Amino acid sequence: MAVSPYFRSPFTDLTGGLVSHQLLGKCQKEEIRYMDCLEAYGLDRGKVKCQHLFGDFHECQTMTLQFKRFMAMRKERERQIAEGKLKGDAKWVSPTADSY
Known part of the structure; x- marks a missing residue:
């Protein structure tokens, strides 16, 4: 049996941002898209x-x-x-x- 991605309570509402990338994380958009998709289809x-x-x-x-990519560029430069x-x-x- 799987647990749903979100278990809602006042405690999780207050502390949920601490264990996710939603508070000043660089992966905010990717995480919320993934969580929205999981919410739409269910966990399984x-x-x-x-x-x-x-x-x-x-x-x-x-x-x-x-x-x-970085290692490939370094290897090419060394070559x-x-x-x-x-x-x-x-x-x-x-x-x-x-040049990027």
């Missing part, structure tokens, strides 16, 4: 129907894809340095601000 069906929203929320929390394509100060030049 929601786990299947809302999987894509959970994936977005999980990525926002853990930043694993961002870290993998170019080893091949001699980047020399001297060009090895450590940061990208321009508008």
Whole structure:
């Protein structure tokens, strides 16, 4: 038997923001979309129907894809340095601000 995502009481109303990302969290939007989807479908069906929203929320929390991109860029820079394509100060030049 599963417990519903929200158990409402005056205590949870007062302290609910402490265990979520809704108070100054960077993942506010992803979390509320996921919780709204779970509320619409229920916990059991929601786990299947809302999987894509959970994936977005999980990525926002853990930043694993961002870290993998960072490691790939670092590996490419080290490869170019080893091949001699980047020399001297060009090895450590940061990208321009508008290159993202």
